Amino acid sequence: MSRTSVVEKWVDEAAALTRPSRTVWCDGSKAEYDGLVEAMLRDGTLLPLNSRTYPNCYLHRSHPQDVARTEQLTYICAGARDDAGPTNNWMSPADAKAKATPWFRGSMRSRTMYVIPYLMGPAGSAMSRVGVMVTDSEYVVASMHLMTRVGPVAIQHMRGDDDFIAGLHSIGDLSPDRRLILHFPDEKLIWSVGSGYGGNALLGKKCHALRIGSSQARQEGWLAEHMLIIGVEDPEGRVTYLAAAMPSASGKTNLAMVVSSLPGWRAWTLGDDIAWMWVDAHGQLRAINPERGFFGVAPNTSPKTNPNGTTMVRSNTIFTNVALTPSGEPWWEGLTPEPPAGLVDWQGRPWQPASGPAAHPNSRFTVLASQCPSIAPNWEDPQGVPISGLIFGSRRSAVIPLVFEAFDWTHGVFLGSAMSTETTAAITGKVGVVRRDPMAMLPFCGYNMAEYFAHWLGIGQRLSKPPRIFRVNWFRRDADGSFLWPGYGENMRVLKWMVERIRGTARADETPIGSIPAPGSLDLQGLAMPADRLARALRVDSAEWSSALDDLGEFYGQFGQRLPAPISKTLAATRRKLGAA
Ligand code: OXD
Ligand code: MN
Helix, strand or coil, rough: CCCCHHHHHHHHHHHHHHEEEEECCCCCCCHHHHHHHHHHHHCCCCCCCCCCCCCCCCCCCCCCCCCCECCEEEEECCHHHHCCCCCEECCCCHHHHHHHHHHHHHCCCEEEEEEEEECCCCCCCCCCCEEEEEECCCCHHHHHHHHHHHHHHHHHHHCCCCEEEEEEHHHHCCCCCHHHEEEEEHCEEEEEEECCCHHHHHHHHHHHHHHHHHHHHHCCCCEEEEEEEEEEECCCCEEEEEECCCCCCCCCCHCCCCCCCCCCCEEEEEECCCCEEECCCCCCCCEEECCCEEECCCCCCCCCHHHHHHHHHHCCEECCEEEECCCCEEEEECCCCCCCCCCCCCCCCCCHHHHHHCCCCCCEEEEEHHCCCCEECCCCCCCCEEEEEEEEEECCCCCCCCCEECCCCCHHHHHHCEEEEEECCCCCCCCCCCECCEEEECCCCCCHHHHHHHHEEEEEEEECCCCCCEEEECCCCCCCEECCCCCCCHHHHHHHHHHHCCCCCCCCEEEECCEEEEECCCCCCCCCEEEEEEHHHHHCHHHHHHHHHHHHHHHHCHHHHHHHHHHHHHHHHHHHHHHHH
């Protein structure tokens, strides 16, 4: 592989700091992957699964304190605190390096340092970007093989000697006390130490494609978003592409590969987590998925909730922290209605129902996207796909209607900025707490979020026909605690309404917060959904919204003068409309 002198110099510096016993340059080949798997089977990092029912599938059990993203240990190390903004943790670059350097010093002694050149985005795309990460974890190398395009293809896409994001990763001693995930946007640099967990350690994903990516996107005039990409095909074979932002572990992977309950309608999968989007020469928003695979949440993935996902992980998959059946198959809560007898839990102990879930709530599967039965034939098109609609979805048991549409781009950016959600097991900390999560980017925006809102508004001005913007909430509950909307395959009904809104054929009723489906415009054929239940799913309660907007106003307050005027004006206008309603 040809390596540029800048890459080599950086790798030498990493080795001088971490002192590995040897350095291996990864080529991304199958032989390399197989060799890594073999080594991990030998040392117990991987356990084999049933080779008849789950061929080439393996189980990895992580350190029990290294099971999710650790946002409190994740920092944007920009020049000034204000550049990171009030929603990010900030450290000066010098302080961050001073703190983490001792944990990297000699951390790879008597271990191998793997150098992973990786490409984010399809080969041949002008949007694709290169990273070079080093790591001392074979699990990370194998996972990077599945999640990114590793090897010479990466180096070939460099547009200059220093056109790469450098990533220094070491598992250190896996202690949360010596763990930091540090981003240096001005130096195109990531440092991650003390964790082997996907979101902390597969540096192409959250660190590069979102945090550093969003900061580059602002400078260069594009968008790096926490969004799935899906193509919705109607019975005539016309495909409409949508991108949807949703917080971690809130049904994004399920929606990305949804199997439609509506005859004649189907969905094509292009990505399940990240979209890079830009305005083309005709003023059209286009998107690529920078990733090559899926790092999905296992619990609640089942033939009912995600049939394609369940099929896709039956071969060539690395499972992390799931439970194990006596016949060597992976298992997680929700996979089957009843847990099989004789389960071993995610920590390798005989499972007792009283001891909590058998699979960790944030247990995962890692698998190539090409294995998904609904993968779109054009998912690696270097030109990306044209995006006609954007969706902001969150997990809220109250207040937020099933679906509504923004009045225009600015109002849509406001709705995205106003998102809040109930926390999940994808991050360490309390589950089920409502927190603000604008555009599902709270943990991933690499700069001041007020500037991020302004950047979104600016993109709108360059679009000749801005995508319609929708807000969804599959998780609203009725007074008896049940979900008001059945979700999963039935979500296609909502997607169909969006497609028809984009085409100008579906009707909507205006409310103070946006336009909800007019009675009869959401296709409910074959679904036992009483009209009053749908009305409760779509209800806009003025009192609830007024108090939600008070909370939003407080959130905005921390941005001070940096908050773009169109956002505060839209908040004020919404308040007025609610007052008048
Ligand atoms: C993920 C996440 O892993 O958002 O995609 O945490
Ligand atoms: Mn995600």
